[in-house]
Amino acid sequence: MTTQELTGGAHLARALKAEGITRVFGIPGTHNLEIFAQLSAHGIEIISPRHEQGAGYMADGAARVTGEVNVVVTTTGPAVLNALTALLQSFTDSVPILLVCPGMPVNHPGRGNGLLHEVRNQSGALSAVLTEVTRVTSPGEVSLAVAQSLSAMRAGRTRPAAIEIPLDLIDTTGHGRLHPSIARPRPTADPQTLEAAAEAIAASRHPLIIIGAGARSAGPAILDLAETLGAGIILSSNAKGIIDDREPLCLGAVGVLDCLPELLDGADAVIAIGTELAPSDFWPEPLPLPETVVRIDIDEVQMITNAEVSHPILADAESATTGLDAALTSRRADEATRAAAAWAGQRKAAAASAAEDSGRPWADLCGALNSFTAQAESPVIVAADSTMACYYGVQTGWAARAGDRFLYPAGAGTLGYGLPAGIGAKLAATSARVIAIEGDGGSMFTIAELAAAVQAKVQVTLVIVDNGGYGEIRNEMADRGDTPSGVVLTGPDFPALAQAMGARGVHVDGEEDLLTALLDADEHDGPTLIHITERSRAGEAMLPA
Secondary structure, three states, rough: OOOOOEEHHHHHHHHHHOOOOEEEEEEEOOOOOOHHHHHHHHHOOOOOOOOOOHHHHHHHHHHHHHOOOOOEEEOOHHHHHHHHHHHHHHOOOOOOOOEEEEOOOOOOOOOHHHHHHOOOOOHHHHHHHOEEEEEOOOHHHHHHHHHHHHHHHHOOOOOOOOEEEHHHOOOOOOEEOOOOOOOOOOOOOHHHHHHHHHHHHHOOOOOOEEEHHHHHHHHHHHHHHHHHHHHHEOOHHHHOOOOOOOOOOEEEEEOOOOHHHHOOOOOOOEEOOOOOOOOOOOOOOOOOOOEEEEEOOOOOHHHOOOOOOEEEEEEEEHHHHHHHHHHHHHOHHHHHHHHHHHHHHHHHHHHHHHHHHHHHHHHHHHHHHHHHHOOOOOOEEEOOOHHHHHHHHHHHHHOOOOOOOEOOOOOOOOOHHHHHHHHHHHHHHOOOEEEEEEHHHHHHHHHHHHHHHHOOOOOOOOEEEOOOOOOOHHHHHHOOOOOOOOOHHHHHHHHHHHHHOOOOOEOOOOOHHHHHHHHHHHHOOOOEEEEEEEEOOHHHHHOOO
16 A cells, blocks of 8 residues: 555556456566566466467456356557457457556657558557557556556456556656556345335246356346246356356347247247347347346346346345245245246257257257266366357257356357466366367467467367358358358368467367267377367368269
8 A cells, every 4th residue: 555656567567467367367568568577577477378368368268167257468559459359259248358558758749750550549459349448647546546456346347447558658667556446246136126026927827947157146046037937048158167068948149049939939028147138149130029028137227238127136146036036935926936847958959959950960069068068077168169069069068067167258259268278277177178160260270379388388278160161151151142251261270270379289080089089188298189070061061073
């Protein structure tokens, strides 16, 4: 708390360390050297990716598995813009990432003068994606900016923030003191609001619960509520692992299935917990919801987005779900619960059948992953990419246990997310088994991060499912009646590429070989790339004539 005269870089490192930040992801550059010198001096670990977008995805993966703020440090201009795509992904999926970057000097000419990495309005570019962007005006303000940003990020819905430090302030000394961040207590539900919601759903015949990643802390409470009501549970993609997929009342992460409206048809009450109910999670539009919708969320704006809500409950997911369950205990008849559970069981069977049909090209992948998970004593984290193998295959075909994780780039749908996110996840959850899954096209966006994993000795397994290009886009072109163009890619020899970067690389065929390769990867101190050919509509269409 004492006032000290330090450089802007030292004020930053001091403030981050005081906030419990022990690791940053980033690449040194001409304009941020003092920052990296001070990070090292303060004992903060530096993970060096091969691209700033990779740094953002690594921080995102680490933040998703811990729930804690992770930090990215870039240099000016192109480095910031490189990281911005990853920040967009974190923003749309509510992941707490703090970007720290130099900016143009305090008295830089308004029209510019051609300074290295010059951007006309770097803060403006960040503000186009983020709502919390601070440009400091003195070295001592850096500590305050860190506390203000973290206070905002830890209040209510978590989202990324950015601090821009004019590059002439990074090496300049100035007086400043630590300002500890303030965490606002999460809101608790009003008892009368809970009673009213319980009264509305007590007599429901076919209740359903829809949960998102915002319900991460409420898994046991949600399962208790589902058992009290006999309600089926539908998960968003990033909610996988909150509830065991094998639970009788869990319908799974079925938002990508064409049959979703049929699964919801007949529901007379829906309880939405910590979910945006967004089209990026629940694809068939519009999402059919009944008149009775109880919604639990800590974001008052999201509360009235994507749904007509009859009973809004602005509160923390765990406490509100527990309170709602308690209010229902004396109101819910056992006969109604049994009948509702039977209806939910029918919906679960229908969802499983539809998932099997749509996921057939990735049956070997899911079969091997399920066998691997069944044998794993530690949590399994799947870092997915925006690829058919993940959203049509693993999202519905992998039976995640409670405590396992599915990290999926839902909101922005970026490519190249899986590998760097998996690296970050493994660094944050060292005992977990981490498997990244990407398509051959998307993998090339960030394949260089395999070298970063080798250098950091990160034991992550990358599975590349190869269909010869951008398979989903090829299918969409064909469905439009277009002649597919620009979607067939000449890929590298992926196992050889992995070996060239110092990783293990193998090609496998079929479920049994894939399972063996996944188990073998656990015995290797470092990353492993497993290449498998996708047998699908797109893959067959893009084979050479």
